[in-house]
Amino acid sequence: xxxxxxxxxxxxxxxxxxxxxxxxxxxxxxxxxxxxxxxxxxxxxxxxxxxxxxxxxxxxxxxxxxxxxxxxxxxxxxxxxxxxxxxxxxxxxxxxxxxxxxxxxxxxxxxxxxxxxxxxxxxxxxxxxxxxxxxxxxxxxxxxxxxxxxxxxxxxxxxxxxxxxxxxxxxxxxxx
Numbered sequence: 634x635x636x637x638x639x640x641x642x643x644x645x646x647x648x649x650x651x652x653x654x655x656x657x658x659x660x661x662x663x664x665x666x667x668x669x670x671x672x673x674x675x676x677x678x679x680x681x682x683x684x685x686x687x688x689x690x691x692x693x694x695x696x697x698x699x700x701x702x703x704x705x706x707x708x709x710x711x712x713x714x715x716x717x718x719x720x721x722x723x724x725x726x727x728x729x730x731x732x733x734x735x736x737x738x739x740x741x742x743x744x745x746x747x748x749x750x751x752x753x754x755x756x757x758x759x760x761x762x763x764x765x766x767x768x769x770x771x772x773x774x775x776x777x778x779x780x781x782x783x784x785x786x787x788x789x790x791x792x793x794x795x796x797x798x799x800x801x802x803x804x805x806x807x808x809x
Contacts, residue, residue, distance in 0.1 A: 638678075639656055639681075640656065641658075641659065642655060642656060643655070643656050643683060644656075644683070645664070645681040645683055645684060646684050647676055647680060647681055648682060649680075650727075652666075652668055654667050654668040654674065657673065662677060662678065663675050663678070664676055664677075664678060664681055666681070670754065670758075717760050717761075717762070718762045718763070719751065719754075719760045719764070720763075720764045721751045723744045723747065723765055723768075724767075724768060725740045725743070725744060728743060728744065729743060741774060744767075744777075745777055745778070745781060748778055749781060751763060751765075752781070752785060752787075752804075759808075761805055761808070762803060762804070762805055763803070763806065764792045764797065764802070764803045765792075765802050765803075766792075766801045768800040769799055769800045770800075778802060779802075782802075782804055785806065786806070786807045787804040787805060787806050787807065788805040788807070789802060789803075791803070
């Protein structure tokens with residue numbers, strides 16, 4: 634994509650990744666976007682696409698329908714008290730652009746720091762359940778994660794085996 638095809642404030646999605654956000658910075662090669670949780674990501678221009686926005690006439694013609702859906706959804710959410718789960722994929726290719734020049738130690742440190750950020754984010758935003766997808770491997774990352782978890786007031790369990798397999802751990806964060 635060419636540089637002039639993107640503008641600050643436009644909503645974009647990342648190709649091959651479930652990240653959507655608003656463009657906050659554009660350089661010659663890269664685009665920085667901020668997702669709805671406030672996390673900032675950097676991608677090459679050819680790794681993002683614009684998100685389709687409905688035109689104003691569409692919104693005007695469907696305003697009452699949209700309002701009805703939003704009201705119904707909010708009522709259902711309040712009634713069922715849906716408990717939000719934050720999923721955190723700690724595979725190195727998910728949290729860094731390139732691990733080409735990183736040692737195993739550096740990669741582990743980035744993964745642990747990322748996990749720490751996500752726990753703090755969950756605590757700040759009252760998200761009580763967090764699933765860390767760490768993979769199976771040699772078990773080094775998992776054991777280091779357990780050390781991190783012990784710093785917080787959490788309950789540690791294996792994540793849902795049917796959904797995540799053996800390579801994930803779920804924590805439940807107790808409210809103070």
